[in-house]
Amino acid sequence: MKQSLQLKMGQHLTMPPQLQQAIRLLQLSTLDLQQEIQEALDSNPMLETSEEADELHEQSQPEQADNATQSAEPETTSSKEHTDSAYEEPSNSQNDSLDEYQETEDSFDDQWNDRIPEELATDSSWDDTFQASTNSGSTTHRDEDLPFESNDSAEETLQDHLLWQLNLTPMSPTDQMIAEAIIDGIDTEGYLRISLDELLEHFVQEESELFQDAELDELEAVLHRIQQFDPPGVAARDLGECLSIQLQQLPPDTPLLKQSVMLCRQYIHLLGSRDYKQLMRKLRLKEPQLQAIITLIQSLNPHPGSFISNSKAEYVIPDVYVEKIRGVWTVRLNSEASPNLQINTRYADLIRRADNSADNTYLKSHLQEARWFIKSLQSRNETLLKVSSQIIERQSDFLDFGPEAMKPMVLHDIAEAVEMHESTISRVTTQKYMHTPRGIFELKYFFSSHVSTSDGGAASSTAIRAVIKKLIAAENPTKPLSDNKIAQLLDEEGIQVARRTIAKYREAMGIAPSNERKRLI
Template structure:
């Protein structure tokens, strides 16, 4: 057996993802807001790119410049000398007997745009209440440590012994300061457990309302039967406390009005998230028109100065020529990729409108089952292309704003041969539950049988799954005794 090295030439086919193709894939799956940021970053790196408005407007002083060019030098100088300073003219009010004080023009003008808006956090709000409280300076330091240990939900996640050790005081002193903080707004802040949080809120209700058996019973439920309240075991609670079921139900309703996470109403440090649709579907006459929103944005173009430089550059400057050519090819590919993204998104949404016409006309109950493969086959692209085109994008319709993935739903078999979408079945389940008798709520098996009567073949487990996805409680928790 001979062992050695040899050199051979072999030709094979291999799929290679080029940087340009990778960029096109990235651009396709970016929502419009992120695409704007991506374009801005590319413009910083590529000097050949620039925004080109739809209407190329002339400069603000182009007419004046043209007029001055037509004048002779003496006439232009005379016209400049006789120009009126309108700002000085309107500042002078001596003709009505008022002389305004002369302000120094060297002082910088303060604009409101220079100020940065600031929204206080949950902990800032607690510190503000601590500073206006009647606590002394030493206790305020203890209070600052306690507030630092409160999370965004409003619970104290530090042991009171740790706070006392850090402040160098006794646990009793730290408990007194904690009692003051627990009276701050929102009610229930500073609690260490769910039970303590609910009891603090209940004590506040006792202070504002006249004491009643309902409040006392609610306090017993929180202390002794909180798990049973969560599971809806009202009959079990009534037997244990030897009271009526209606009284227990009334007390449970009161407990459910309390906030288990008092700090979440501040929403943390992040502000509200807004959705910017990538496209809109509007009804014009009897048809639906799809508009991709990046159509109204300024278009990218190649800076003509660099084009001119490329045609006039000296051939000996190979480094500069290669640099400009590489940036030109990169800019052209970016422009082509953005236009390809717009066309693909337009085709995908138009295909969705074609398949989901009944939904746009009549509502969610008429949403049809649809897969990525159906759309890909219709518009002649790969399934992965449709998946990237619909990823994280929203569309505004006459029925509301929906994610594009919303229109792709699995199908439930029916006796009529055509499948029903999961979203339409969820809508039907919600309508059945909303129309039930609260004293005798429908179980999942009964709902399954009712849907079978309407021609939808669905199991009890699937009904339970869809009900939980719609955040609807089970029949035992929905039952009312009055």
């Protein structure tokens, strides 16, 4: 083929960098936005916070006062010289007293220097020691200013807690190694996830000299020792053993303690399936006694490892606040979520228009980036405030009456109201939280599909979930409501929902089916 050059005309959309930056900041959460702002402050000298500007202004005022004082010093010096010339020379008696004082001071210095050896028995000089003590004092002061949670830098795990107790327990070297292996096999919930047979086989193969005559009973004995450690119920192999260990640590005079231990060891599966009749027949108990045993078992902890957990709590920072002022719900942005940025005037004044040097070009480019970044943040805040205001305007009944009054609403409704695209509304409402008198909710919470009602209207799926939760909370525990019965009750209120939809909503809320919600009384 013959190569040739051709010109073509076409149209295509290109997104400028400023718009790309605005879209990227719009979809960031509050924590991600704070990190983005901090990175911009570290990389761009033209950006500064309003707090930094105020501190620089406060520091500049004492400097100006010192400059004014120094400018007045020549006149003060000349007047001092004129005043000194008016004094007479001191008398001889005064000179003699001064000489005596100087001799006394010199003799005291000589005596003190004689007591101090020339070479100290240390490997550091005076300057190093003084500087180290000063730094340690300042570090201690800074540590006191830190929050209480930051003092615990090393988090203790369940294995660390058990090994600490093991070191305080007298054991032979062989039992010590077995105990360490058992502790390594305990998961974060406190259960032993490795069988003793596997441990015995491992020790016989790897440590043949020490475990030549080892038996399973020896591992069982070490396991029982560990099961007495804190937290109660640790190192259990199943739920029944975990509960029975905790029951055995209760006072011996606890009512129905023997029957409770028997239930946990032998009939825990019947309790899980709520076969109360079979339990009463096996244990030879009456209904009030079985109810007392179940109440005692429910007071135990099925996950003993949860007492010592290394998971950190995650806090939600709301982006907007909703308040009722003079009978009207108002929305305001959280000013503490992001700092107030501005242009650094000191560096901006250094820019010269007609200068094309490298330093001037560097300042110009960073000044333009700083302006774009500040404008993108302002656009993000305006969009977030506009969308949040529309949500509250449409869902004001939720704030007044609760989730049952939630109205059906989709992204398209808000997009038409604020004249934006649905993708923009989706970015604004993702990982953004609203602080209301009823709690903190993600903006996505206020959007839900609708279900038709008998009168031709529509009901929100969030409101239907709230009604289902309310019905189940008020049900008779001996005869819980089935999904079919809940659908009939909703149909009586004019909400037509299928039984499978009720089951889907119930599972989404983490509510067990009717057979698992059944109680004795």
